[in-house]
Amino acid sequence: MTDEVFLTDVSDKVATLTFNRPDKLNALSMDLIAGSIETLTAWSRDREIGCIVVTGAGRAFCAGGDVSTMAQDDSETLEQKIDRLRQMQELSFLLYSMPKVTIAAVNGFALGAGLGVCLACDLRIASEHARFGTAYAKVGYGGDFGTTWLLTQYAGAPKAKELFFLGDIIDANEAHRLGLVNQVVEHDDLGATVNDIASRIAHGPLTSYRYMKANVNLASSADFKATLDREAETHMRCSMTEDHKEGVRAFMEKREPQFVGR
Numbered sequence: 001m002t003d004e005v006f007l008t009d010v011s012d013k014v015a016t017l018t019f020n021r022p023d024k025l026n027a028l029s030m031d032l033i034a035g036s037i038e039t040l041t042a043w044s045r046d047r048e049i050g051c052i053v054v055t056g057a058g059r060a061f062c063a064g065g066d067v068s069t070m071a072q073d074d075s076e077t078l079e080q081k082i083d084r085l086r087q088m089q090e091l092s093f094l095l096y097s098m099p100k101v102t103i104a105a106v107n108g109f110a111l112g113a114g115l116g117v118c119l120a121c122d123l124r125i126a127s128e129h130a131r132f133g134t135a136y137a138k139v140g141y142g143g144d145f146g147t148t149w150l151l152t153q154y155a156g157a158p159k160a161k162e163l164f165f166l167g168d169i170i171d172a173n174e175a176h177r178l179g180l181v182n183q184v185v186e187h188d189d190l191g192a193t194v195n196d197i198a199s200r201i202a203h204g205p206l207t208s209y210r211y212m213k214a215n216v217n218l219a220s221s222a223d224f225k226a227t228l229d230r231e232a233e234t235h236m237r238c239s240m241t242e243d244h245k246e247g248v249r250a251f252m253e254k255r256e257p258q259f260v261g262r
Contacts, residue, residue, distance in 0.1 A: 005032040007057070008039055013050040013202035013261075014195070015043045022058025027066035028113055033088050040091075044098035050202030050261055053194055054095065054121060055105035064112025064135055085144060092120040092146040097217065099210040101201045105194040106130040106181065111169070116145025119154065122213060124181040125197065126172040127190040132180060133169035153220055154179050205243035206261040211235075 007018040017039060019026035026032075043049050056062055076084070095102045095117065104110075104121035112135040118124055134151075136143050143164060151160035155178045163170075172184040185193045201209065211234035219227050238244055243259045250257035 005029060006035055006039070010043075010049065012199060013048065014053060014198040015046075015049045015051070016053040016055065019054075019056040019062050022056075022060070024066060025060035025063035025109055026056040026058070026114070027063050028088075029066055029069070030088075033091055037091050037094060040094050040098065044094070044100055047261075049100065050204070050206050051198040052095075052098075052100055052102045053105055053198050054102065054117065055194075056107055058108070059129075060109040060114070061104065061106045061130070062111070062114025062117055063109050064114045067139060089116075089145050092116050092150075095120040096122075096146070099213070100206075101209050101213065103194060103198055103201075105190055106132075106172075107187075107190060109133075111135040112141075112147075113145040116147040116150060119150035119180065120146055123197065125190065125194050126175060126181040126184045127187040128172055128184055129187045130172040130175070130181070130184075131169050132172075132175045134164050134167055137165060137167040151180075203259060203261075205238070205241065205247065205259050207241045207243065208238050211238060 005019070005021055007020050009016045009018075017036060019032060019036075021027060021029065021032065040052065043052055101123070102121040104118045104124045106118055106124055106126040108127070108129055109131050110118040111131075111133045115132055115134060118132075134143065134147060136147075148160070148164075151163060155163070159178060162168075170178075172181065175181045176184050183193070215227065215230055215234060218230055222230070242262055243257070246259060247257045
């Protein structure tokens, strides 16, 4: 489907969601957020989709909230505003927690809430033109869309505080050094690189990826024993899949496995 604020494409088991407000640097609107959540939820349940890519049109991945709409609306109570933001933030949690691998193809600016959406994806491949920043201090906000937790997890508390307090924009190489992105590639190679990685994942052992993702997420908050217990369960679940049996056969026959995703 196509829409004024986002574009979708599904090809060869890879689904791509493109934020499509280039004139606004893909700043998040209510329509964009609601449509993205609805689309990603459907994709997360679609057995024919093996990997999900999120990117942006034009010069930005996503520049965060739309500043032009940030004037206070006195028609809502504080509680209504909090409830609405919690609903919007489901976009980050969905990308982080869904049982499919998600990839952010960071083509340009990823700022504020856009940084949160980017960091919520499992893998982040950045163009050399990509730029990252919290941006909240510039407009007197405190941080949303998971940026506080995600930056602390990936970069550590001291660096997270620096990025929040100073609001400096960092380039792709610095983001890579801090562990915020997995790879930095030449801008013209971004699409091909992401497509290659997404295709490899989409045609891989999807049940294994589902539990790898869940277990790594669990390890961010659970202790060693709880993680070991969870690994015992998921490892044995994976041993029952067709892909595990095919992987063993391929190893013994000295060939590449032909996974079917179940």
